[in-house]
Structures are given as C-alpha cells and as structure tokens.
Amino acid sequence: MLLVLVRRVGNMVPTLAAVIALIFVLFSVIPGSFMSGLGDDGRTMDPAVMERMRKEMGLDQPLLERFVKYAGATLVGDLGTSFRTREPVTKLIAGRLWPSLKLTMAAMLVAMAIGIPLGFVAALRPGSLVDTVSMVGAVSGLSLPKFWLGLLLMYFFALQLKWLPSFGYGDGGLTHLILPAIALGVSPLALLARTTRAAVLDVLNADFVRTARSKGMSERRVVTWHVMRNALVLVVTTVGLQFGSLMGQAVVVEKLFSWPGLGSLLVDSVFQRDIPAVQGCILVFVLFFLVINTLVDLAYVAIDPRIRYG
Amino acid sequence: MKKLMWLTAVAVAVVGFGAAEAQQTPQTQTPRKGGTVRMTAPYGGSLTSLDIHTSPRAQDDIAGKILHRTLYNWDSAKAQPALELAKEVAVSGDGMVYTYKLLDNAYFHNGRRMTADDIIWSYTRIMDPTKGFPGARYVRFIKGAVDVEKGAAKEISGLRKIDDFTVEMTLAERVNPGLLFFVGVTAILPKEEVEKGNFNSNPVGLGPFKFVEHVPGSRLVTERWEKFYKPGKPYADKVIVLIMGEAAARDVAFRNKEIDTSILGPVQYVAYMADPVLSKGILEVAEMFTRSMVMNQASIKPFQDKRVRQAINHAIDAELIVKRLAKDKAYRAASWLPSSSPAFDKAMKPYAFDPEKAKKLLAEAGYPNGFEFEWTTSPNESWGLPIVEAVLPMLNRVGIKAKPKLIETTVLTETAMKGTFEAYIGSNVTGPDSLATLKCFHSKTPRTACNYTAFNNAEFDKTLDAAGQAADPEKQLELIRTANAILYDEAPVWFFNYNKAVMAYQPWLHGLQANPTELAHQYPEELWVDERSPVK
Numbered sequence: 001m002l003l004v005l006v007r008r009v010g011n012m013v014p015t016l017a018a019v020i021a022l023i024f025v026l027f028s029v030i031p032g033s034f035m036s037g038l039g040d041d042g043r044t045m046d047p048a049v050m051e052r053m054r055k056e057m058g059l060d061q062p063l064l065e066r067f068v069k070y071a072g073a074t075l076v077g078d079l080g081t082s083f084r085t086r087e088p089v090t091k092l093i094a095g096r097l098w099p100s101l102k103l104t105m106a107a108m109l110v111a112m113a114i115g116i117p118l119g120f121v122a123a124l125r126p127g128s129l130v131d132t133v134s135m136v137g138a139v140s141g142l143s144l145p146k147f148w149l150g151l152l153l154m155y156f157f158a159l160q161l162k163w164l165p166s167f168g169y170g171d172g173g174l175t176h177l178i179l180p181a182i183a184l185g186v187s188p189l190a191l192l193a194r195t196t197r198a199a200v201l202d203v204l205n206a207d208f209v210r211t212a213r214s215k216g217m218s219e220r221r222v223v224t225w226h227v228m229r230n231a232l233v234l235v236v237t238t239v240g241l242q243f244g245s246l247m248g249q250a251v252v253v254e255k256l257f258s259w260p261g262l263g264s265l266l267v268d269s270v271f272q273r274d275i276p277a278v279q280g281c282i283l284v285f286v287l288f289f290l291v292i293n294t295l296v297d298l299a300y301v302a303i304d305p306r307i308r309y310g
Numbered sequence: 311m312k313k314l315m316w317l318t319a320v321a322v323a324v325v326g327f328g329a330a331e332a333q334q335t336p337q338t339q340t341p342r343k344g345g346t347v348r349m350t351a352p353y354g355g356s357l358t359s360l361d362i363h364t365s366p367r368a369q370d371d372i373a374g375k376i377l378h379r380t381l382y383n384w385d386s387a388k389a390q391p392a393l394e395l396a397k398e399v400a401v402s403g404d405g406m407v408y409t410y411k412l413l414d415n416a417y418f419h420n421g422r423r424m425t426a427d428d429i430i431w432s433y434t435r436i437m438d439p440t441k442g443f444p445g446a447r448y449v450r451f452i453k454g455a456v457d458v459e460k461g462a463a464k465e466i467s468g469l470r471k472i473d474d475f476t477v478e479m480t481l482a483e484r485v486n487p488g489l490l491f492f493v494g495v496t497a498i499l500p501k502e503e504v505e506k507g508n509f510n511s512n513p514v515g516l517g518p519f520k521f522v523e524h525v526p527g528s529r530l531v532t533e534r535w536e537k538f539y540k541p542g543k544p545y546a547d548k549v550i551v552l553i554m555g556e557a558a559a560r561d562v563a564f565r566n567k568e569i570d571t572s573i574l575g576p577v578q579y580v581a582y583m584a585d586p587v588l589s590k591g592i593l594e595v596a597e598m599f600t601r602s603m604v605m606n607q608a609s610i611k612p613f614q615d616k617r618v619r620q621a622i623n624h625a626i627d628a629e630l631i632v633k634r635l636a637k638d639k640a641y642r643a644a645s646w647l648p649s650s651s652p653a654f655d656k657a658m659k660p661y662a663f664d665p666e667k668a669k670k671l672l673a674e675a676g677y678p679n680g681f682e683f684e685w686t687t688s689p690n691e692s693w694g695l696p697i698v699e700a701v702l703p704m705l706n707r708v709g710i711k712a713k714p715k716l717i718e719t720t721v722l723t724e725t726a727m728k729g730t731f732e733a734y735i736g737s738n739v740t741g742p743d744s745l746a747t748l749k750c751f752h753s754k755t756p757r758t759a760c761n762y763t764a765f766n767n768a769e770f771d772k773t774l775d776a777a778g779q780a781a782d783p784e785k786q787l788e789l790i791r792t793a794n795a796i797l798y799d800e801a802p803v804w805f806f807n808y809n810k811a812v813m814a815y816q817p818w819l820h821g822l823q824a825n826p827t828e829l830a831h832q833y834p835e836e837l838w839v840d841e842r843s844p845v846k
Binding site: 031032033035036037038039044045046047048049050051052053054055056084085086087092095096150151154155158159162165166167168169254255256257258259260261264265267268271272273 | 354355356358359361364365366367439440441442443444446447459510511525526527528529552553554555556558559562563565566568717718719720721722723724725727738739750756758759760
C-alpha cells in the first residue's frame with residue numbers, strides 16, 4: 001500500500017509541472033491584461049497608471065524570467081500576489097477553499113447517497129418500474145444544465161415553497177448549502193446510478209455468482225458478499241473521477257448561488273486577467289483531482305487485494 | 311402559464327444596462343431609524359479590493375460609498391458635485407487655488423478625527439511612483455503631483471496644510487476639483503491603518519458604516535458608524551452588500567424579498583415594468599455612458615471622410631434597435647455627451663434613419679458601391695455582438711460590408727488603446743466631467759489616452775481649448791456645447807445610445823438617489839427601511 005502511495009505521489013510531480021507550465025504560457029500569450037481589464041466597464045484607463053501597474057506586477061519582465069520566478073516560488077508554496085487584491089494568492093485560496101470543499105463534498109454525498117442505492121436496486125430488478133423510472137431520471141439528470149437546474153431549485157424551494165434561501169453562504173450552515181449541493185450533485189448522481197446499475201448487472205451474470213447461488217448461498221449473502229464487493233471497483237472509479245472533477249465543475253453553481261468558493265474566484269480572475277490567482281486556482285483544482293485519484297487507487301487495493309500496480 | 315413565462319424570462323435574463331429619466335423615491339415619510347439595508351453588487355462575482363485606492367471598478371465603489379468618503383460627493387438632485395468633507399471652500403480669482411475648511415467632526419472608524427494631514431497623505435499615496443493607483447489621473451491636476459508621480463518629489467507642492475482643518479490646493483490647470491475628487495478612488499484614508507498592511511481585510515474609513523465582515527464572493531457586512539459626521543445619519547443599523555453577478559439569481563432573490571435592490575437588464579426590465587407590483591419600485595436614470603461604434607480613421611481610409619461617417623449614422627435604424635434589442639432600456643444618442651450632461655443640447659436630434667441619404671453621402675464621398683471593414687465587438691448584450699448582428703444588414707443595404715470580429719470584453723480596452731481595430735462597438739464613460747470627456751477627441755490626445763478614433767479637427771481643438779481656458783462657467787458650458795455639436799456633425803463614431811440604468815427596489819426601502827454617474831452607487835446614509843422590511 002505504501003509503495004502504491006509513493007509511486008502515485010511520484011507520478012503527480014510531472015503532471016503538476018506540466019500544468020504549471022501550460023497555465024503560465026497560456027495566460028501569458030492570450031490577449032488582454034489586468035490593466036486593460038480594469039477599463040472594461042467603460043472607464044478609460046490612464047496609460048501612465050497602467051504602465052506603473054505593469055511594473056508593479058512584474059509584467060514588464062521577459063516571459064522566461066517571469067516563468068523561472070513563478071516556478072521557483074510555486075515549488076516553495078508561494079503562488080504569488082493577486083493583481084486584483086494585492087494580497088498573497090495563498091491567502092485568497094485559503095479563504096475560498098473550505099466553502100468549495102464543503103460544496104463539493106455535499107454534492108458528492110447527495111450523489112452517492114442516492115445514486116448508488118438507486119443503481120443497485122435498478123440492477124436487481126431490471127425492467128421493473130423502479131429500473132425504468134430511475135434510468136429515465138438518470139438520463140434527465142445527466143442532460144440538465146446546472147445553471148437551469150439551479151434556477152429551477154431556486155424557483156421552487158425558495159420562491160414558491162419558501163423552505164430555503166435562494167442564494168448566499170449565510171453563516172455556512174446547512175440551509176444555504178442544500179440547493180447548490182443538489183444542483184451540483186444531480187449530474188454525478190445520475191452517472192453513478194447508471195454506472196452502478198451496469199456494474200451490478202455485469203457481476204450478477206458472472207460465473208462466480210452463479211456458482212455461489214448453485215452452492216445454496218442465500219440471495220442476500222450473494223448480493224452483499226459477491227456482487228457488491230465486485231461491483232464496487234467500477235463504482236469507486238466513477239466516484240473518484242466525479243469527485244475529482246466536481247470542484248472544477250462547481251464554477252457555474254457557485255456563481256449562480258453567490259457561493260464564495262474557488263470557482264467564482266477563478267471566473268472573476270480569468271475575466272480580469274488576474275493571472276496569479278488563475279494559476280493558483282487551477283493548480284488547486286488539478287491537485288485536488290490528483291489527490292482524489294490517488295486515494296481511489298489506494299481504495300482499489302483495499303477493496304480487491306488481487307489488484308497490483310506494476 | 312404565467313409561471314412558465316416567468317421561468318422563461320428568468321432563463322434568458324442576463325446583466326445589462328440601458329439609459330434615461332431620473333426618478334427619486336418619494337420622501338414624504340419621516341425616516342425610520344434601525345433595520346438592515348440589503349444592497350446588491352451586480353457587476354461580477356466578487357469585490358476586487360476594499361482598499362478603494364486600488365480599484366476603479368464600479369463594483370468596488372458600491373462598497374466604497376459605504377465605508378469611505380471623498381472630499382466631494384455627487385449631488386444627484388442638483389446634478390453636480392457637492393462638498394462632503396469640507397464645510398466651505400474659497401476659490402482664488404484665477405480659479406487655481408482652492409482653500410478648504412474641513413469638517414472638524416469627521417472621524418475614522420478607528421475613532422481618530424480626520425485632519426488636513428489625511429487629505430495630503432491620501433493624495434500623496436495615490437501618486438506613489440512605485441504603485442499604479444488609478445486615482446492618479448485625478449490627483450495629477452494638483453500642482454506638483456506629477457513630480458511625486460515621477461519620483462522627483464516626496465510631497466505634492468500644490469497641497470499645503472494651513473492648520474489642522476484647513477488645506478490649500480493649488481491646481482496645475484483650471485478644472486473643477488469637484489469633478490475629480492468625488493470619485494471613489496480618491497477617498498481619504500487613515501495612514502496608520504493603511505500602513506498596518508492588512509487594510510484590504512480590515513478597511514477603516516470615514517463612511518457612514520464601518521466594516522464588520524467580508525465573505526469574498528458572497529457578502530460584505532457593515533454596521534452603523536455612530537460618530538458619522540452628519541447629524542441623525544445613517545438611519546439603518548446595518549448595510550449588507552450581497553455580491554450577485556447573475557441577473558437571473560438576483561431576480562429570484564428580489565422576488566423572494568431576500569434583497570432590497572437589484573440592477574435590471576433589458577429582459578427583466580420588460581418583465582418588471584409589466585408587473586403591476588414590481589413596476590411600482592423602479593428607479594431609472596440616464597447614466598453617463600455612451601454606446602457607440604468607434605471608427606478608426608487611421609486604419610480605414612473611408613472613415614477619414616466625414617460623409618462616410620455621417621452615412622453610417624444615417625444607414626442604421628438605431629431607434630429600432632433600442633426598442634427591440636435594448637427593450638427601451640436605453641436612450642437614442644444624439645452626440646457624444648449624454649442627455650444627463652449639463653452641456654447636453656436638448657434641441658439636438660439624433661441622426662435620422664435615412665438609407666437613401668446614406669447612399670447619397672457614400673456616393674459623394676467616392677464610395678457608391680460601399681466598402682468593407684472589420685467590426686470588433688465583445689459579446690455584451692447591450693453594446694456587443696447582438697447589436698452588431700442587427701446592424702449588419704442595415705449597413706449591407708447601403709453597400710457597406712462589415713465583418714464582425716468577436717473578442718472578450720476584457721480585451722476591448724487594450725484593443726482600443728493599441729489601435730488594432732478598424733471599428734469597434736463599446737460603452738464609454740461620458741461624464742460627469744464634460745470637458746475631460748470631450749478631450750478624448752482632441753488631436754493632442756494620444757490614442758493610448760482615449761483618442762481611439764484618431765480624430766483630428768482644428769475647429770474642435772480650438773473650441774475645446776477655449777472651453778478649458780474659460781473662467782466663466784456659463785461661457786465654458788456654451789463652448790463645450792459647441793464642441794459637442796461639432797462632434798455631432800463630424801460623427802467620428804456611430805452614436806448608438808445612452809445607458810438607461812434601472813434599479814428595482816423593495817417597497818420598504820427609501821432614500822435612493824438617481825445617480826447618473828452610476829446608479830448602483832448610493833450614499834447609504836440616506837437609505838432607510840420602514841417597518842415592512844422582513845429583516846429586523
């Protein structure tokens with residue numbers, strides 16, 4: 001297990017290095033700058049001030065020099081200073097990380113708590129009403145745009161039923177979390193339901209399940225002991241991939257619900273060309289994805305000891 | 311069915327602007343003390359900075375007006391700047407020296423009284439040669455400020471402390487300092503708090519409300535500053551700014567009574583005006599923004615001919631576009647200065663839609679078969695691609711073929727400053743300083759400083775120079791009006807519209823001002839909520 005962890009962490013290094021280089025180059029070559037972005041609401045910017053800002057932000061230095069400085073600083077955990085707030089990017093990210101994690105985890109919880117059992121039940125009763133309804137729901141869930149779904153949730157649960165607030169973070173409690181978590185969680189829920197159903201159906205038709213049944217093992221034991229365990233590998237893979245990418249997908253939901261997470265920080269930073277903040281946010285998203293996938297790899301070993309990594 | 315229509319409106323709603331009539335909230339009731347005002351910051355998903363010296367964005371000045379104060383305020387009722395941090399000002403005969411008697415009861419939120427030193431320190435900070443503070447463009451009008459900016463001096467020679475509550479300001483050129491020092495980026499800040507290094511997280515100002523909490527990307531919470539210098543004000547106990555960049559989400563929150571104000575886009579404007587209840591809480595103002603297609607005379611030869619530029623203005627049915635696409639949330643532009651400008655000539659009529667005249671002018675200019683140009687545009691719904699797409703067939707009808715080029719809004723300013731465009735459509739601040747606004751068309755103004763059209767007209771230059779020299783305000787206004795009329799005739803841009811900003815407000819909220827410089831900018835000490843407010 002430790003060896004797997006070391007290898008996986010080792011593999012993360014080149015991925016992160018490539019991402020750092022890619023983000024830097026990309027945002028250095030695309031048109032527009034933080035200074036010009038300040039005038040995008042029609043207010044004419046002063047050229048002398050813009051020039052001073054360029055110098056203050058180090059944008060007058062050659063690209064290579066900037067990259068070497070940036071890469072060196074990133075290695076020691078310094079993500080630079082935000083152009084917009086003139087504060088360390090690490091501080092900005094630290095302030096937004098917990099709300100993002102909270103939303104992502106809540107969404108994943110919604111997805112897992114409903115999606116996996118639903119897929120399981122559907123697989124155990126293929127062709128039944130439960131199966132049909134759940135799979136139609138899953139396809140619908142996958143096709144619904146998050147923005148539209150979020151608006152619908154706001155409309156019904158806030159405006160019509162008055163059960164929940166329509167937006168905001170509040171005091172960080174559950175009432176403000178429910179709607180954005182559902183809006184974000186429906187898509188992975190649908191995918192998990194479909195994946196679980198497919199995985200369980202696959203295992204149910206396997207030889208070892210037939211053997212277990214022929215040996216007189218109770219259906220309950222067959223399902224819990226053989227089917228669940230073997231179907232879990234695919235389900236865990238899906239959970240990992242979805243969980244890893246969910247933080248990045250939260251951008252739309254965060255913007256819609258005025259949720260103070262990394263997604264909304266990223267969007268504003270992109271539009272205002274706050275390059276250090278953009279780089280920092282993307283780095284966190286990538287890191288989160290890699291960490292989750294490493295944990296998934298470890299989970300494989302725990303679930304099925306036959307799995308080996310060469 | 312009604313619900314379905316509403317949902318459809320919500321789905322397509324996006325942020326937008328328009329132009330026009332000012333309307334004040336009825337002020338017949340006695341203001342009630344207490345309660346919470348919940349304003350919205352609609353221009354993006356976050357506040358850039360609470361150190362208001364660092365950000366010129368309209369979004370940040372919503373918070374700026376709550377926490378901070380400038381030497382002047384904008385008096386929306388009188389449509390002019392008014393002294394704010396000074397009791398009186400004496401102006402020298404030549405209009406170059408202003409002596410301010412400062413308030414002696416203005417206290418920062420840390421309890422320290424403001425003095426002349428704070429004015430001098432704040433303006434000097436803005437000119438720091440190692441920093442790019444956007445307010446430098448305004449402070450630069452004070453004598454000696456440029457020396458500080460260049461690093462040749464440590465102090466602004468044109469600022470002199472006479473005593474703790476008297477400060478003398480000598481100008482480098484004759485301007486109305488009220489038009490410079492009401493802008494949020496010139497706020498007066500306490501040196502000792504700024505120098506602590508965490509001012510952005512713990513802003514301390516002179517405003518009517520003091521900082522309590524900032525949840526980046528979500529809200530700013532402030533509470534009443536008991537030592538605010540205006541007796542009996544502010545009325546509310548708290549002001550909360552809710553950061554809501556999504557128009558559709560604002561719409562739901564407003565209808566759900568979770569927010570007290572919301573800036574409306576064109577789609578919502580139509581829906582709200584059609585609603586018997588919501589339509590009673592609408593505040594409209596002709597904001598000082600002019601939307602236009604800027605023609606680059608340096609890159610496209612036909613644009614150098616006045617008749618071609620006039621032809622374009624005649625070829626486009628701007629009235630129709632304002633009605634259909636902007637949903638009447640804009641006013642047809644006549645010339646560059648907006649209708650809310652004191653120099654606006656009410657007799658001036660916009661170019662008439664007359665394709666035949668346009669063809670005739672093109673033929674006279676030597677382009678009977680028209681010509682082609684590339685039209686740079688952002689995706690903006692009020693002054694971007696949708697407008698360009700509507701105009702293309704109109705231009706095509708007179709033989710002009712425009713090829714749209716889509717770029718990000720962020721890139722638009724840079725494109726304009728670099729001159730890497732043939733024509734672009736955009737929205738420009740056109741007030742309240744009419745003289746400074748028109749200087750963007752002076753031949754000595756470089757492109758980087760806003761002469762994006764490369765406009766060069768001797769008569770215009772002469773008129774504007776004379777306006778700059780005029781000591782008599784009436785004479786100056788007349789000259790500015792004449793210069794604006796020259797622009798009308800010269801048509802360096804396609805005059806599209808003036809923004810009509812629209813704010814929806816809840817029935818329990820009072821004291822809103824129809825601020826033409828930016829409707830979202832309210833002076834919150836004037837706001838109060840009656841007993842119907844759901845937040846106690």
